[in-house]
Amino acid sequence: MEHLTNLLQNILQKGSDEDIQVITDFLANMEKKQQGDFSTYLSAALHMERQLEHDRCTIEMPITPLIHNTGKNPHGGILATLLDTVMGTLANSKCDEGFAAVTTNLNIHYLSVATEQTLRAESKILRKGKHTIVVEGYVLEPDGRLLASSTASFFIIPKFG
Amino acid sequence: MEHLTNLLQNILQKGSDEDIQVITDFLANMEKKQQGDFSTYLSAALHMERQLEHDRCTIEMPITPLIHNTGKNPHGGILATLLDTVMGTLANSKCDEGFAAVTTNLNIHYLSVATEQTLRAESKILRKGKHTIVVEGYVLEPDGRLLASSTASFFIIPKFG
Amino acid sequence: MEHLTNLLQNILQKGSDEDIQVITDFLANMEKKQQGDFSTYLSAALHMERQLEHDRCTIEMPITPLIHNTGKNPHGGILATLLDTVMGTLANSKCDEGFAAVTTNLNIHYLSVATEQTLRAESKILRKGKHTIVVEGYVLEPDGRLLASSTASFFIIPKFG
Amino acid sequence: MEHLTNLLQNILQKGSDEDIQVITDFLANMEKKQQGDFSTYLSAALHMERQLEHDRCTIEMPITPLIHNTGKNPHGGILATLLDTVMGTLANSKCDEGFAAVTTNLNIHYLSVATEQTLRAESKILRKGKHTIVVEGYVLEPDGRLLASSTASFFIIPKFG
Numbered sequence: 056m057e058h059l060t061n062l063l064q065n066i067l068q069k070g071s072d073e074d075i076q077v078i079t080d081f082l083a084n085m086e087k088k089q090q091g092d093f094s095t096y097l098s099a100a101l102h103m104e105r106q107l108e109h110d111r112c113t114i115e116m117p118i119t120p121l122i123h124n125t126g127k128n129p130h131g132g133i134l135a136t137l138l139d140t141v142m143g144t145l146a147n148s149k150c151d152e153g154f155a156a157v158t159t160n161l162n163i164h165y166l167s168v169a170t171e172q173t174l175r176a177e178s179k180i181l182r183k184g185k186h187t188i189v190v191e192g193y194v195l196e197p198d199g200r201l202l203a204s205s206t207a208s209f210f211i212i213p214k215f216g
Numbered sequence: 217m218e219h220l221t222n223l224l225q226n227i228l229q230k231g232s233d234e235d236i237q238v239i240t241d242f243l244a245n246m247e248k249k250q251q252g253d254f255s256t257y258l259s260a261a262l263h264m265e266r267q268l269e270h271d272r273c274t275i276e277m278p279i280t281p282l283i284h285n286t287g288k289n290p291h292g293g294i295l296a297t298l299l300d301t302v303m304g305t306l307a308n309s310k311c312d313e314g315f316a317a318v319t320t321n322l323n324i325h326y327l328s329v330a331t332e333q334t335l336r337a338e339s340k341i342l343r344k345g346k347h348t349i350v351v352e353g354y355v356l357e358p359d360g361r362l363l364a365s366s367t368a369s370f371f372i373i374p375k376f377g
Numbered sequence: 378m379e380h381l382t383n384l385l386q387n388i389l390q391k392g393s394d395e396d397i398q399v400i401t402d403f404l405a406n407m408e409k410k411q412q413g414d415f416s417t418y419l420s421a422a423l424h425m426e427r428q429l430e431h432d433r434c435t436i437e438m439p440i441t442p443l444i445h446n447t448g449k450n451p452h453g454g455i456l457a458t459l460l461d462t463v464m465g466t467l468a469n470s471k472c473d474e475g476f477a478a479v480t481t482n483l484n485i486h487y488l489s490v491a492t493e494q495t496l497r498a499e500s501k502i503l504r505k506g507k508h509t510i511v512v513e514g515y516v517l518e519p520d521g522r523l524l525a526s527s528t529a530s531f532f533i534i535p536k537f538g
Numbered sequence: 539m540e541h542l543t544n545l546l547q548n549i550l551q552k553g554s555d556e557d558i559q560v561i562t563d564f565l566a567n568m569e570k571k572q573q574g575d576f577s578t579y580l581s582a583a584l585h586m587e588r589q590l591e592h593d594r595c596t597i598e599m600p601i602t603p604l605i606h607n608t609g610k611n612p613h614g615g616i617l618a619t620l621l622d623t624v625m626g627t628l629a630n631s632k633c634d635e636g637f638a639a640v641t642t643n644l645n646i647h648y649l650s651v652a653t654e655q656t657l658r659a660e661s662k663i664l665r666k667g668k669h670t671i672v673v674e675g676y677v678l679e680p681d682g683r684l685l686a687s688s689t690a691s692f693f694i695i696p697k698f699g
Contacts, residue, residue, distance in 0.1 A: 056228050062243050063224050067217050069250055077257050081242055082223050089230055096238050096282045097291050100261070121257045124304075130258050131319040132300040136293025143285075143292070158292040159670065160643050160691055162323045162484045164511045164528055166504040181526050182488040186669065187642065187693065189486045189526065204503050204511065204528060206486055208643055208691065210670065320509065321482050321530055323645045325672045325689055327665040342687050343649040347508065348481065348532065350647045350687065365664050365672065367647055367687060369482055369530065371509065378550050384565050385546050389539050391572055399579050403564055404545050411552055418560050418604045419613055422583070443579045446626075452580050453641040454622040458615025465607075465614070480614040484645045 073120045080119055101136065105144055112145040114176045118169060128168050134194050135163055138205040141176040142190040146209040149183050156188055156209035163205045171196050186211055234281045241280055262297065266305055273306040275337045279330060289329050295355050296324055299366040302337040303351040307370040310344050317349055317370035324366040332357050347372055395442045402441055425459065427466055434467040436498045440491060450490050456516050457485055460527040463498040464512040468531040471505050478510055478531035485527040493518050508533055556603045563602055586620065588627055595628040597659045601652060611651050617677050618646055621688040624659040625673040629692040632666050639671055639692035646688040654679050669694055 067075060084099045093099035101122065106113045116122075116137055124130040139158055146156035178192040187210055194203040228236060245260045254260035262283065267274045277283075277298055285291040300319055307317035339353040348371055355364040389397060406421045415421035423444065428435045438444075438459055446452040461480055468478035500514040509532055516525040550558060567582045576582035584605065589596045599605075599620055607613040622641055629639035661675040670693055677686040 056225070059228065059240060059243060060221055060224060062247065063221060064217070066243060066246050066250060067220065073257075074246065074250065078243075078246060079220060082220060082227060082239075085227050085235065085239060086223065089227060089235065094286055095284060095291075096234075097284065097294070100282065121261065123256060123258065125255055126316065126318075130256075130297060130300065131304070131322060132293065132297025133258070135296030135300065135322065135324075136291060139292040139296065155287065157287075158326050160323075160325050160645075161292060161296065162321075162528070162645060163296075164321050164503065164530065165319050166511060181486065181523060189488060191526070201503060204513070206484070206526060206528065208486065323484060323689070325664065325691065327672060342647065342684065350649060352687070362664065365674070365689060367645070367689065369647065378547065381550065381562060381565060382543055382546060384569065385543060386539065388565060388568050388572060389542065395579075396568065396572065400565075400568060401542060404542060404549060404561075407549050407557065407561060408545065411549060411557065416608055417606060417613075418556075419606065419616070422604065443583065445578060445580065447577055448638065448640075452578075452619060452622065453626070453644060454615065454619025455580070457618030457622065457644065457646075458613060461614040461618065477609065479609075480648050482645075482647050483614060483618065484643075485618075486643050487641050 077119065077121050080121065097136070098140065101133065103137065103140060105140075107144060107148055110180065112141050112148070112178045114141045116174045116176070118172050118174060129174065131163070131165055134165070134174070134203050135161065137174060137176045137194060138163060138192045138203065139207065142178045142192040142205070142207045143209065145178045145180060146188045146190055149180065149188060150211055153214055154211050155214045156211055158207055159210045160208040161205065162207070163203055165203050167200065167202050169196060169202055171198075173197050174202070181206070238280065238282050241282065258297070259301065262294065264298065264301055266301075268305060268309055271341065273302050273309070273339045275302045277335045277337070279333050279335060290335065292324075292326060295326070295335070295364050296322065298335060298337045298355060299324060299353045299364065300368065302339045303353040303366070303368045304370065306339045306341060307349045307351055310341065310349060311372055314375055315372050316375050317372055319368055320371045321369040322366065323368070324364055326364050328361065328363050330357060330363055332359075334358050335363070342367070399441065399443050402443065419458070420462065423455065423458065425462060427462075429466060429470055432502065434463050434470070434500045436463045438496045438498070440494050440496060451496065453485075453487060456487070456496070456525050457483065459496060459498045459516060460485060460514045460525065461529065464500045464514040464527070464529045465531065467500045467502060468510040468512055471502065471510060472533055475536055476533050477536045478533055480529055481532045482530040483527065484529070485525055487525050489522065489524050491518060491524055493520070495519050496524070503528070560602065560604050563604065580619070581623065584616065584619065586623055590627060590631055593663065595624050595631070595661045597624045599657045599659070601655050601657060612657065614646075614648060617648070617657070617686050618644065620657060620659045620677060621646060621675045621686065622690065624661045625675040625688070625690045626692065628661045628663060629671045629673055632663065632671060633694055636697055637694050638697045639694055641690055642693045643691040644688065645690070646686055648686050650683065650685050652679060652685055654681070656680050657685070664689070
């Protein structure tokens with residue numbers, strides 16, 4: 056533990072403002088994970104806040120330097136993470152007790168570059184079958200402008216454990 | 217800074233072994249970022265090690281609890297991040313000075329669940345045009361078994377700044 | 378010409394009811410093509426009737442034995458033809474004089490099997506940029522049930538000739 | 539029948555060289571269908587000649603005015619038909635007796651415009667699971683130049699009847 060404290064102090068001393076922001080956010084998010092606000096380290100690290108209603112799922116995520124690509128825009132893979140999560144959460148909510156939906160196909164069109172500080176994602180079921188679910192997902196700016204459009208296929212499997 | 221040190225100690229005291237591993241990895245990776253081993257916080261956080269040859273790009277990434285989904289498998293969005301990076305790096309390497317390749321479409325088939333500790337991704341150019349590049353990418357286990365198959369389209373734009 | 382007349386009579390004499398229907402439809406559709414009802418042989422052969430409004434395109438197409446796969450359902454490629462046409466017609470209608478939109482990517486989810494005699498397709502622009510257009514398309518039964526969902530990317534090029 | 543003969547003569551009299559070619563090809567292909575050379579009207583009309591080996595399927599198809607889009611190039615939907623067929627034939631060949639593979643997702647990148655008279659398509663299995671099959675397909679010019687790249691997912695269902 057002392058090693059980690061020393062490592063942290065060392066990084067902070069040499070760190071840029073962005074370095075300090077990224078580490079501050081990360082530790083704050085890990086604390087929230089410990090408090091039960093997030094179910095996985097990844098959703099905590101990205102601060103993905105989910106809302107699930109009957110037929111729709113919505114997630115909001117802040118744009119921070121952690122998710123920037125080399126061009127200082129949100130990395131396409133992080134938009135994919137947001138979309139897979141917003142579509143997968145909805146698909147899983149439609150599965151019977153003891154079953155889960157796993158992504159088999161994900162297709163994304165990147166439409167525009169984000170200009171605000173927050174990403175919002177939404178999803179909608181296109182088809183719920185016995186074995187497969189097809190879902191539509193979108194990433195939007197706070198004002199509703201479309202940033203990415205997506206579809207995904209899920210396969211329904213029995214949960215283990 | 218003292219606030220952050222206290223926060224870290226607080227998290228570690230309450231933390232599970234997995235919590236401590238995730239935070240230890242993260243701080244070690246941020247130190248490597250400061251030392252210039254990674255170009256973005258995201259590639260550092262995921263420890264994506266890239267190798268770029270003339271016609272192929274390869275990336276290796278460890279599977280850690282940070283990238284787990286609720287089923288304890290690598291999140292589909294992180295495989296997408298790996299694929300977008302391995303294909304985008306190759307696409308960018310084919311652009312003329314002053315130009316960059318931005319992802320316009322990403323399509324992924326998830327084929328199998330990872331069983332080892334490392335993900336390896338590879339990419340190959342399908343077509344390099346004047347305005348667009350189409351790339352093929354794969355995620356594999358260390359022994360070569362296919363985990364995911366992907367294609368992406370890139371649009372070539374002038375770099376700003 | 379006499380050769381063709383003989384060939385036709387020969388085929389019809391040996392022909393099943395389905396053979397006769399397919400040939401009757403084809404010749405009737407070729408006559409409509411000559412009369413200017415269709416712009417290509419393919420749209421004539423498939424009897425694709427288009428309607429283009431400001432922001433949407435709609436096409437209706439009959440299900441005949443000509444488009445059946447070995448399972449006696451409309452071939453997935455014919456649904457793709459319908460979708461590419463309904464999305465491409467809309468994309469082209471958004472191009473400036475002297476420019477055309479060519480399909481660069483087509484992604485289709487097949488959701489349900491057709492149960493009626495007619496396919497209806499609709500499309501909607503997701504994004505119109507300077508160089509690219511992204512469009513959403515659907516195939517539906519007459520009662521609105523979804524059969525297939527699709528997206529496509531188009532690249533805008535100058536027309537030649 | 540006399541009605542059809544009259545219709546044919548009427549169309550041929552008014553017909554352009556292209557009209558006559560399209561109708562001549564169609565009737566010749568329908569005759570081949572009657573002789574058992576093709577399993578469906580669609581594969582006959584498009585003259586799709588299949589070869590199936592253990593792990594690969596190949597199809598050749600002539601480029602005729604019937605498959606032209608308004609730009610006089612092979613219609614994207616016809617390339618989709620060729621790809622769905624070359625991938626579906628291979629997927630079906632991997633199913634156990636009494637089972638069939640139906641396309642659930644088709645994704646195509648259109649890479650180049652055809653310059654020769656023949657399209658060649660090839661396919662390769664990416665993954666064969668218990669319930670799903672993922673296949674890769676390509677359309678090539680006779681000299682091997684890539685025209686389109688594709689992947690498809692298939693779901694395995696029991697055959698009826």
